[in-house]
Amino acid sequence: xxxxxxxxxxxxxxGQEVNITCSHNNIATNDYITWYQQFPSQGPRxxxxxYKTKVTNEVxxxxxxxxxxxxxxxxxxxxxxxxxxxYCLVGDHSNYQLIWGAGTKLIIKP
Amino acid sequence: xxxVSQSPRYKVTKRGQDVALRCDPxxxxxxxxxxxxxxxxxxEFLTYFNYEAQQDKSGLxxxxxxxxxxxxxxxxxxxxxxxxxxxxxxxxxxxxxxxSASGANVLTFGAGSRLTVL
Numbered sequence: 763x764x765x766x767x768x769x770x771x772x773x774x775x776x777g778q779e780v781n782i783t784c785s786h787n788n789i790a791t792n793d794y795i796t797w798y799q800q801f802p803s804q805g806p807r808x809x810x811x812x813y814k815t816k817v818t819n820e821v822x823x824x825x826x827x828x829x830x831x832x833x834x835x836x837x838x839x840x841x842x843x844x845x846x847x848x849y850c851l852v853g854d855h856s857n858y859q860l861i862w863g864a865g866t867k868l869i870i871k872p
Numbered sequence: 873x874x875x876v877s878q879s880p881r882y883k884v885t886k887r888g889q890d891v892a893l894r895c896d897p898x899x900x901x902x903x904x905x906x907x908x909x910x911x912x913x914x915x916e917f918l919t920y921f922n923y924e925a926q927q928d929k930s931g932l933x934x935x936x937x938x939x940x941x942x943x944x945x946x947x948x949x950x951x952x953x954x955x956x957x958x959x960x961x962x963x964x965x966x967x968x969x970x971x972s973a974s975g976a977n978v979l980t981f982g983a984g985s986r987l988t989v990l
Contacts, residue, residue, distance in 0.1 A: 857977070
């Protein structure tokens with residue numbers, strides 16, 4: 763299972779674009795990259811998943827370079843409610859035992 | 873149901889008592905996972921079910937912990953002779969069937985059961 767590395771914490775301000783980068787040097791050919799968001803007192807919630815290049819949904823964008831050894835979650839025009847912990851995971855459909863790190867604690871300031 | 877439902881939300885028990893935590897996954901989700909999450913940490917894998925079959929229990933800390941999913945839907949995580957170190961948030965997640973061409977498993981988590989052992 764590929765291990766991921768991401769910053770422990772980040773600060774930003776309302777209205778800014780926030781980019782959180784995750785390193786996964788040992789990603790396997792069949793692995794996808796999935797990001798989750800977790801608010802205090804709640805379970806993690808799926809945000810976005812991608813394999814290569816760029817994926818965009820109504821919440822975020824995910825940028826994946828050609829070598830796939832890293833990925834960047836981009837949150838456009840953040841608000842205070844985006845304050846949460848963001849987890850990056852790598853695996854495929856057979857990886858039920860995903861490795862969860864401590865995630866990135868994102869704090870948005872007014 | 874509409875989401876993953878866990879009960880009880882909070883459980884306070886005395887050391888040495890047995891506890892049972894229940895998880896009702898999303899209808900149609902064949903995969904069910906149990907995790908334990910300490911404050912400030914990511915979820916720690918405990919066990920995994922595919923339908924009613926417990927396919928991996930390697931994350932269960934010791935033999936006081938067990939889980940079942942007899943009919944492939946509701947699951948129960950049981951902790952026998954609880955100890956203070958068992959205090960944690962226990963989270964259940966479920967996911968639909970995934971096939972090799974359609975990406976990785978996307979988990980839907982419940983709100984969790986907060987266990988406190990006095």
